[in-house]
Each structure stands twice: as C-alpha cells, then as structure tokens.
Amino acid sequence: MLAVPEMGLQGLYIGSSPERSPVPSPPGSPRTQESCGIAPLTPSQSPKPEARAPQQASFSVVVAIDFGTTSSGYAFSFASDPETIHMMRKWEGGDPGVAHQKTPTCLLLTPEGAFHSFGYTARDYYHDLDPEEARDWLYFEKFKMKIHSATDLTLKTQLEAVNGKKMPALEVFAHALRFFKEHALQELREQCPSLPEKDTVRWVLTVPAIWKQPAKQFMREAAYLAGLVSRENADQLLIALEPEAASVYCRKLRLHQLMDLSSRAPGGGRLGERRSIDSSFRQAREQLRRSRHSRTFLVESGVGELWAEMQAGDRYMVADCGGGTVDLTVHQLEQPHGTLKELYKASGGPYGAVGVDLAFEQLLCRIFGEDFIATFKRQRPAAWVDLTIAFEARKRTAGPHRAGALNISLPFSFIDFYRRQRGHNVETALRRSSVNFVKWSSQGMLRMSCEAMNELFQPTVNAIIQHIEALLARPEVQGVKLLFLVGGFAESAVLQNAVQTALGARGLRVVVPHDVGLTILKGAVLFGQAPGVVRVRRSPLTYGVGVLNRFVAGRHPPDKLLVRDGRRWCTDVFERFVAAEQSVALGEEVRRSYCPARPGQRRVLINLYCCTAEDAHFITDPGVRKCGALSLELEPADGSPDTAGAPPGRREIRTAMQFGDTEIKVTAVDVSTNRSVRAAIDFLSN
Numbered sequence: 001m002l003a004v005p006e007m008g009l010q011g012l013y014i015g016s017s018p019e020r021s022p023v024p025s026p027p028g029s030p031r032t033q034e035s036c037g038i039a040p041l042t043p044s045q046s047p048k049p050e051a052r053a054p055q056q057a058s059f060s061v062v063v064a065i066d067f068g069t070t071s072s073g074y075a076f077s078f079a080s081d082p083e084t085i086h087m088m089r090k091w092e093g094g095d096p097g098v099a100h101q102k103t104p105t106c107l108l109l110t111p112e113g114a115f116h117s118f119g120y121t122a123r124d125y126y127h128d129l130d131p132e133e134a135r136d137w138l139y140f141e142k143f144k145m146k147i148h149s150a151t152d153l154t155l156k157t158q159l160e161a162v163n164g165k166k167m168p169a170l171e172v173f174a175h176a177l178r179f180f181k182e183h184a185l186q187e188l189r190e191q192c193p194s195l196p197e198k199d200t201v202r203w204v205l206t207v208p209a210i211w212k213q214p215a216k217q218f219m220r221e222a223a224y225l226a227g228l229v230s231r232e233n234a235d236q237l238l239i240a241l242e243p244e245a246a247s248v249y250c251r252k253l254r255l256h257q258l259m260d261l262s263s264r265a266p267g268g269g270r271l272g273e274r275r276s277i278d279s280s281f282r283q284a285r286e287q288l289r290r291s292r293h294s295r296t297f298l299v300e301s302g303v304g305e306l307w308a309e310m311q312a313g314d315r316y317m318v319a320d321c322g323g324g325t326v327d328l329t330v331h332q333l334e335q336p337h338g339t340l341k342e343l344y345k346a347s348g349g350p351y352g353a354v355g356v357d358l359a360f361e362q363l364l365c366r367i368f369g370e371d372f373i374a375t376f377k378r379q380r381p382a383a384w385v386d387l388t389i390a391f392e393a394r395k396r397t398a399g400p401h402r403a404g405a406l407n408i409s410l411p412f413s414f415i416d417f418y419r420r421q422r423g424h425n426v427e428t429a430l431r432r433s434s435v436n437f438v439k440w441s442s443q444g445m446l447r448m449s450c451e452a453m454n455e456l457f458q459p460t461v462n463a464i465i466q467h468i469e470a471l472l473a474r475p476e477v478q479g480v481k482l483l484f485l486v487g488g489f490a491e492s493a494v495l496q497n498a499v500q501t502a503l504g505a506r507g508l509r510v511v512v513p514h515d516v517g518l519t520i521l522k523g524a525v526l527f528g529q530a531p532g533v534v535r536v537r538r539s540p541l542t543y544g545v546g547v548l549n550r551f552v553a554g555r556h557p558p559d560k561l562l563v564r565d566g567r568r569w570c571t572d573v574f575e576r577f578v579a580a581e582q583s584v585a586l587g588e589e590v591r592r593s594y595c596p597a598r599p600g601q602r603r604v605l606i607n608l609y610c611c612t613a614e615d616a617h618f619i620t621d622p623g624v625r626k627c628g629a630l631s632l633e634l635e636p637a638d639g640s641p642d643t644a645g646a647p648p649g650r651r652e653i654r655t656a657m658q659f660g661d662t663e664i665k666v667t668a669v670d671v672s673t674n675r676s677v678r679a680a681i682d683f684l685s686n
Contacts, residue, residue, distance in 0.1 A: 059202035059236065060195060062528035063184045065177065066102070066206045066242075066521035067219075069144045069324030069352060071488060072119075072176070073102035074184050075521050078192075082529035083252070085522050089187065101518060102488075105323075107176050109138040113167060118179040123389070126382050131413060134382040135163050140172055141385070142354060145324040147173075149350070153214045154684050155221060162381040173222035177205075181228050202236055203228045204528040206520055208320075209241040209327045209346030212540075213628065214683040216663050221684070238531055239662045240524045243320040243329040246486040247340060248533055249523030250318065251333070253513060261485075261500040261510040315343060316482040319468060319499075320520065321489035324352040326464050330477045334535065344476045345538040345581060349467060353395075353489040355460035360391050363456065367433040368418060368426070376417055383413035398453045399493040406453055407445040415444075454494055461498045468503065476581075485512045486519040536585050537660050541610045543627075544576040546619040560618070572618045577657060579614045584660035593654045593671070596634065604632040604653070608681065629685065630655070632668055633678035653677055 063076040077085050087101050103119030108126050110116050116137075117125055126139045138161040146159055146169065158166040181203075188195055205219055216239050223229060229236040320327040327348040331340040365373050377384045390409045397406065410426065418426050427440040437452035471477060483503065489495060490512060500510045513519050527533065551561050551568040562569045577590045596604060609619045610627040618624070632653055652671040657664065668679035 060200040061188060061192075062202045062204060062525055063188075064204040064206070064240070064245075064521060064524035064528055065180045065184075066524060067144060067176070067180075068102070068105055068206075068322055068488065069142050069354060070105060071102040071323065071517075072105045072180070073518075073521055074180050075518075075525050076184065076188065077525050077529060079529070083526070085525050086191075087518070087521075088184070102521075105141065105144060105176070107140040107143070107172060109140075109161075109167075109175070111136040111138070113138065113171075115175045115179070118176055123385065127386055129382055131380055131382060135379070137161075138163065138165055138167065139381065139385070142324065143169075143172060145350070145352075145354065147215050147218060148208065148211060148325060150215075153218055155218075157218075162377070162385065164378060170218070170222055170225060173219070174225040177223055177226035177228060181226060202238065202528050204238045204240050204524045206240045206242050206245055206524050208322070208325045208348065209243050209329055210325060210348045212683075213664060213681075217683050220663075238528055240527045241327070241329075241346065241662050242322065242487075242520045243318045243327040243346065244340075244534055244662075245521075245523030245527050246320055246484065246519045247316075247318045247329060247331050247523070248526050249519050250484050250486070250513060251338065251340070252526065257514050259512045259514065261496055261512060262504050314482075315477065315480045316484065317468070317471070317477070317480050318484045318486060319464070319490075320348075321464060321485065321487040321495060322352045322520075323488055324350060324354050326351040326467065326487075326489075328468065328471055330471070330480060331534075339533055339535040341536040341583075342534065342538050344471065344474055345540045347467065347471060349463065351460050351463040351467065353460070353492070355463075356395060356456050357388065357391065359456040359459060360395075363435065363438070367435050367438065368429055369422075372418065372421055375421065376414065380413050380417055383411045383417075386411045387414060394448075394453070395456075396491075398450070398457065400454065400497040402450045405447050405449050407441055407443065407447055409445050457492070457494045457498075461495055464495070465499060465502045468499070472503075472506070472508070481507065481509060483508050483510045485510055486516055488517045490516045532586055534586065536583050537662075539578045539580055539582045539584055539659050541612060541627075542576060542580045542614055542616060543578050543608060543610050543659065543664070544574050544616075545606055545608060545630075547573050547575045549573045572620050574609060574616045574619050574621070574624060576616070578659045580612055581614065586660045587658065588660050589656040589658055591654065591656050593652050594632070595653070596651055600636065602634050602636070604630075604634065606630040606632075628681050628683040630666060631680050631682060635670070635673075635675070635677075655679060657681075 059079060061076055061078050062082075063074060065074045066072060073088055075085050075087050077083065104123055105119075106122045106126075107118050108116045108122035116122065122139070123141075126134060126137065129137060140159060140161050143159050146157075147153060150157055155168075155170055157169045159169040159172050160166050185201075188201075203223065205223060207216055207219055219239065220234075220237065223237055224231055315330060315332050317328060317330045320329075325348055327346060329346050330343045332343055334341055361373065387410065390411075394406045394408050415426055418429065422429070430438060430440045430446075437449045437455075439447045441447040468483070472480060483499075485496065485499060496510075496512065503510060515522070548562070548569040548571055549556075551570040556570040560570045560572055562571050578584060594604065594606070606629065607626050608628040608630060609624050611621070611624040613621075613623055616624050619626075632655070634653070653668055654671050655666060655668045657666045664681055666679045666681050668677035669675065670677050
C-alpha cells in the first residue's frame with residue numbers, strides 16, 4: 001500500500017510511477033505548513049528496523065548531575081578508571097544529622113533576577129534576610145515538579161518564586177545547571193590540572209523515567225543555555241532515566257552493600273539494621289554451580305556478586321522513590337555481558353516525599369485556616385521556608401514503631417503574624433480546632449503524636465504500594481522476585497516498613513542499598529561511561545505521522561475519501577513508526593525517505609503524532625494528538641555537481657529515527673550528495 005504524507009503539495013511524480021504522486025489534504029485536515037511539503041519514497045508498510053551501534057563521543061571524564069526535586073548533587077569518574085566514582089565535596093551549611101553529599105534544590109536570585117546562590121547557601125541566606133527585604137528576592141524550591149506537571153510545557157513556561165514573582169522556567173533551570181557545571185569543573189581542575197578544558201567532559205543529567213519527551217527536551221535546552229555543551233556537540237550530553245541509573249548501579253553491588261528488609265527484626269526502624277541476603281540466593285547458587293562458566297563470565301564482565309548469583313533471564317524491579325515522583329522499571333538480566341532488557345514501559349506518578357509535605361500543609365490549614373496559611377506564605381515567604389525545614393527534620397525521624405511525640409518548631413514570625421491577623425494566639429487556635437492529635441507544647445512548639453505523623457505518610461505510601469502491586473500483576477513482568485527500593489524517600493523507615501509489609505507476604509524480596517540516597521547519582525556516572533548497558537527499552541507511546549493511502553471502499557470511512565486527478569485517497573491515515581509497549585533495541589532504526597515538493601526548498605516539517613493505543617488507524621482517532629515535528633534543514637542543491645542533470649524533484653532525503661534510547665533521536669542524509677542533513681525533532685513548539 002502506498003502512502004503520502006498529509007500536506008498541501010503541488011503534484012509531483014516520484015520516479016516513473018504517477019501512483020506515488022503526493023496529494024493535497026482536504027480543507028481542515030491536520031497538516032504541516034504548506035511551504036514545507038514532502039513526498040515519500042517509501043511505502044506505508046514499514047521496512048524492518050535496522051540496528052546499528054551508536055557512535056560514542058570521546059571524553060576523559062563523566063560528570064553526572066542528579067537534579068532532584070528536593071536535593072541535588074553531582075559525581076564523576078574518569079574514563080581511565082570508570083568504576084571509581086568520586087563524590088562531590090561535602091556542602092557547606094546543612095542540617096544536623098543529614099549527610100551533605102547532596103544539597104537542597106533551592107535557587108536564590110536577586111530582586112533584579114541575577115543568580116545569587118544555590119543549595120544550602122541559598123536557603124540559609126534567604127532565611128537570614130529581613131522579612132520585608134525577602135519579599136523582593138526570588139527564591140525557588142522543589143521547582144522540578146513544575147516540569148512534570150505542566151501539560152503545555154514550552155520554552156516560554158514560567159515558574160513562580162515563593163514570593164509570587166515569575167520568571168522563565170528555562171532560565172531558572174539553566175541557573176541551577178550552570179552552578180553545578182562551575183562547581184564540578186573547579187573540582188576537576190583542582191584534582192587533575194592536566195585535564196584538557198575543551199570537549200573533555202561527558203555530562204549526564206538524570207530525569208524521571210515517566211517524563212515525556214517535551215520535559216526531556218526542556219532539560220537539554222536548559223543544559224545548552226547553561227553552557228554544559230553546545231548544540232554542535234550534543235552527543236556530549238546524555239539524559240539518564242533515574243530508575244535505569246539505579247538499576248545500573250545496583251547490578252554492581254556486593255551482598256554486604258545491601259539490606260534485606262525481610263530479615264529485619266520486628267520493631268527495627270533504622271537503615272543500618274540488616275542481615276545478609278546471601279541466603280536468599282542459595283537455590284540460585286546451586287543452579288550456578290552447574291553453570292560455572294556463566295557465573296565466571298558475569299563476574300569478569302564487572303557485574304556485582306549479587307548478579308553473579310542470578311541466572312540469565314532473572315527479573316527484578318527498581319522503585320525509585322524520590323522527592324517528587326516515584327518511577328518503576330522492570331529489567332531482565334542478560335548474559336553473557338550482563339546487559340539489561342526493559343520488560344515493561346516505565347511507570348509511576350507524583351507520589352514522592354513532597355506528598356507528605358503537602359499533607360502537613362493541609363493539616364496546618366485545618367488548624368489555622370486555609371486563608372491564613374495562603375496569606376502567610378505570600379507575605380512571609382522566608383518564614384514559611386523555615387517552617388518547612390523544621391518539618392523536614394522531624395519527618396526524617398518518623399518510624400512505624402517510634403515511641404513518643406515529635407515537636408515541630410513554629411517560627412516566631414508565624415506566631416506573631418497569626419496573633420496580628422486573628423487577634424488570638426496559636427495555642428487558642430489549636431484548642432478550637434477539630435485536630436485533637438496536635439497539641440501546643442510548653443516549649444512553644446507543635447507537639448504531634450507519632451500516629452499523627454505516620455498518618456501524613458499514608459496517602460503517598462499507599463499510592464506507591466498500589467502502583468507496585470498493579471505493575472506486578474502485569475503478565476509481562478511475571479516472575480519478578482526482587483525489588484530494589486532506591487531514592488531519597490526510600491530512606492524513610494515508614495515507607496520501608498509499609499512496602500515490606502504489603503509485598504513481603506507475596507514472596508517479593510525487598511532490598512535497599514546502603515547508600516540509597518546516592519544510588520541514582522552513582523548509577524548515572526556508570527551509565528555515562530557505558531550507555532549501552534540498557535540494551536532494550538519499551539516504547540511508552542505509539543508514534544507516527546499522518547499520510548494519505550489508497551482508498552479502499554468498505555474498509556475506509558467515506559468521510560475520509562479524497563478524489564484528486566481521478567485518484568481516490570484516504571486522508572488522515574496514521575502511519576506508525578513504533579507501537580506503545582514495543583521492545584526497541586538500542587541503535588535500532590526506523591528509516592523513511594522523503595523528497596522535497598519544490599526545487600530549492602530549504603526546510604521540511606513533518607508533524608508527529610502519538611497515542612497510548614497500539615492500534616490507532618487515523619490521526620483523528622480519540623487519544624491521538626500532535627506531539628511534535630520533525631524538521632529537516634536542506635542545503636541548496638541547484639547547480640551542484642552531484643545533482644546536475646538529475647530529474648526535477650528526485651532529491652531524496654533519507655531519515656533514520658531511533659526510539660530505543662532515553663531520547664528519540666533522528667539523523668538524515670541527502671542521498672544525492674551523501675551529506676548529512678540537519679535534522680531534529682521538536683516536542684516543545686506545539
């Protein structure tokens with residue numbers, strides 16, 4: 001069956017067959033701009049995708065930036081010693097009892113919008129500002145979630161600071177990335193003065209696996225603006241999916257670096273209480289004794305002791321529980337090289353630790369009034385930040401078996417502001433409220449029972465467990481026996497206990513790495529050194545373009561009929577490139593060839609469509625939406641030696657799209673000259 005892209009074109013024969021002439025769409029049909037028409041040289045039935053090894057950029061060091069919702073950090077390793085991961089220096093400032101190998105994702109800009117500071121420095125400086133002065137400064141925290149929740153993300157999307165002022169989100173993210181770039185390069189220069197400055201660093205940015213293509217492109221654009229890499233050297237920047245990075249790191253771990261939650265004594269609440277999980281794999285070890293070669297090969301391939309005890313084909317799940325989102329991925333271990341195969345598309349949702357913070361804010365609204373809390377946040381933004389910091393410190397100590405109440409400090413500014421606004425004190429508000437599990441302590445603090453604190457966790461924790469259970473029920477992931485719990489929120493004893501209680505009874509072994517909060521960061525470094533470790537991924541959506549096909553009566557709807565030059569065409573046909581849930585290997589290509597509609601045409605735009613369904617027939621079907629555009633920038637061909645004498649309109653542009661990487665990629669070649677054509681897919685301009 002022949003296919004023609006849906007565009008308003010002038011008639012043009014392709015080859016000797018007039019049956020491949022492009023046909024204009026009827027008025028009102030989805031189309032690209034009329035000035036950028038193309039005609040296909042390939043039929044609608046896709047050729048079998050071809051795989052090729054991805055080209056690796058040269059680099060001396062990998063620097064990974066784990067840009068989190070609540071905390072961020074960087075780490076690096078040198079190409080000469082890729083598995084020795086150097087953590088960034090401990091950050092100045094910080095909270096007592098909290099490791100400072102990450103810093104809060106807090107950005108402070110001056111009233112004029114210039115960069116001032118990031119992390120602990122930003123938070124502490126903002127805290128020390130006079131309340132009236134603080135109202136003019138732009139302080140951003142937990143702003144990564146805005147990118148996830150934005151339904152119409154563009155390069156012009158705005159972010160709101162805690163004082164209500166707005167600025168472009170791209171600039172906010174670029175400020176933060178530029179801070180990490182300068183911090184990391186300074187440390188590299190001090191550690192390795194001989195390291196060349198230019199094109200020596202491969203940068204890796206982590207993003208949630210559930211982020212859609214526009215959000216990934218947004219982070220890349222922010223990296224360009226921050227100067228991490230240039231567009232000409234785009235391959236020097238990799239986007240790493242957070243649960244994948246954690247999986248890559250976990251496969252390197254030894255047994256003594258893991259904690260098996262099922263072996264903890266009842267009442268245990270701290271991360272350090274563990275017993276070796278070696279007994280969990282005795283059966284696998286017995287099997288492997290009969291297959292010593294496989295085990296030796298895995299160990300020699302750099303796979304950790306735990307994975308050497310596993311068989312080829314063994315399946316496990318990684319639950320990345322972060323500040324803003326929870327990401328789930330299911331991998332299958334492949335021999336002989338220990339590569340990973342994704343068994344089900346990444347899933348998850350906004351079930352991160354921020355949900356507990358929102359529950360606390362809702363509790364305050366119940367006690368003091370929603371209008372008061374909104375006013376206080378707007379007029380005393382720095383004091384509100386102080387209150388959230390105080391709650392965060394107590395949240396970290398919460399545990400399912402903890403005895404005794406928790407005291408949460410209220411800033412003096414909160415107490416004074418409430419008295420001025422309401423005419424009575426906060427103690428009176430607590431007595432009058434319907435919340436009987438929060439009291440006013442004699443030390444001038446909110447006194448919350450442990451049961452009340454745990455209740456704040458329940459909506460978020462329950463959502464995580466329900467999502468894991470739903471994924472385990474999928475037929476594609478049957479046989480999973482091991483769950484890695486990673487991410488900053490995975491440090492919570494409340495979450496650990498709830499997951500183990502709910503899933504341990506099903507025979508699922510829940511395992512937590514010791515450095516659980518740094519798992520993604522370290523894994524991102526390893527991923528940067530060997531991005532081919534995840535060999536197969538699942539496409540989260542179905543992608544394709546709109547085309548015209550030969551109209552077949554009885555199969556195509558009558559309202560899709562278009563007659564042109566005596567030929568009958570079916571409009572709005574969805575030509576699929578890749579289907580949702582389809583396994584796609586790294587480097588596998590989907591190829592299409594196109595021909596410009598007019599001599600001298602300099603640019604071609606092709607609309608891309610996507611949907612969650614695997615069997616969409618038309619781009620007008622429910623759920624199918626325009627999600628981006630493929631752009632081809634053409635060099636002039638007229639008069640060139642390679643095209644002189646060629647039939648008019650025979651200029652072929654051959655495109656190759658890859659859906660098996662962490663980003664959708666495209667390359668293109670002008671067949672007549674064998675020169676590369678500048679090609680890109682834009683997901684941010686809808």
